[in-house]
């Protein structure tokens with residue numbers, strides 16, 4: 422089937438004990454991601470209470486005065502945690518668009534929380550740079566950390582399940598990806614797109630056209646419009662808004678792993694059509710990333726003529742993050 426719109430996929434069979442039911446679902450998902458790279462997941466098995474609590478905390482955080490939020494910004498540019506203000510990022514620049522303007526959004530990011538008794542893997546030089554402590558607004562919002570970490574754990578489990586479906590669809594062992602994602606370095610980003618009181622140039626939007634960088638992205642957005650994906654005819658399509666669902670899309674690494682067979686598709690968040698006070702929009706995005714040292718090369722048997730160069734998950738992530746953060750507002754953060 423030729424998907425020109427983003428379909429809703431019932432994920433319940435991912436939890437089936439019958440391999441043929443899992444296979445059938447995997448095949449359907451494979452077909453969708455070959456065509457459009459995006460799907461809306463229903464019956465995903467995630468505890469909706471956890472989602473609601475995380476959304477409430479995110480909303481409370483972004484309601485704080487800007488000066489208060491800035492207290493949770495990193496002190497150094499290389500410390501990728503905590504709060505980043507409006508227009509600090511430029512997603513359009515990550516695809517090399519030199520004209521792209523910074524994104525009309527602010528965000529808060531966190532990564533895995535490592536306990537004190539973690540294994541030696543995390544004690545090497547690079548791991549020490551990656552797995553730095555999160556920044557938490559504990560005194561201001563004592564429930565924030567708990568709610569976001571619970572949400573993070575739900576997303577880890579869902580991402581693992583989706584990766585299993587991906588493996589089945591690609592004809593490799595269901596757990597083929599496990600050794601590549603078991604020490605993942607996923608950033609969770611809570612984003613806020615405030616109500617737009619000013620008019621902006623049509624080319625400055627909430628999130629510029631980009632592809633995601635990791636293995637897959639799980640997005641929980643408010644039920645408000647704005648997210649669009651480019652289909653293979655080059656048309657911008659609104660991603661459907663479906664209650665209690667998640668939006669899932671591939672990142673670049675899934676495309677590299679499949680030799681370009683699967684698409685890490687271009688998407689953006691456009692500005693609201695009205696300036697009413699309900700036009701702000703929040704989303705919580707789980708950018709699933711493999712282990713930092715996972716070598717990303719085409720899975721044997723899937724090579725096409727256009728082979729991607731071998732990279733590592735960390736190398737690709739950093740090249741994208743550096744492009745995204747080349748903005749004057751990001752530069753204001755200390756050295």
Ligand SMILES: O=C(O)CCC(=O)C(=O)O
Pocket residue numbers: 610612628633640642648688689690703704706
């Ligand atoms: O907030 C959204 O709906 C999507 C944002 C997005 O695409 C991203 O942060 O990569």
Ligand SMILES: [Fe+2]
Pocket residue numbers: 631632633688
């Ligand atoms: Fe994205």
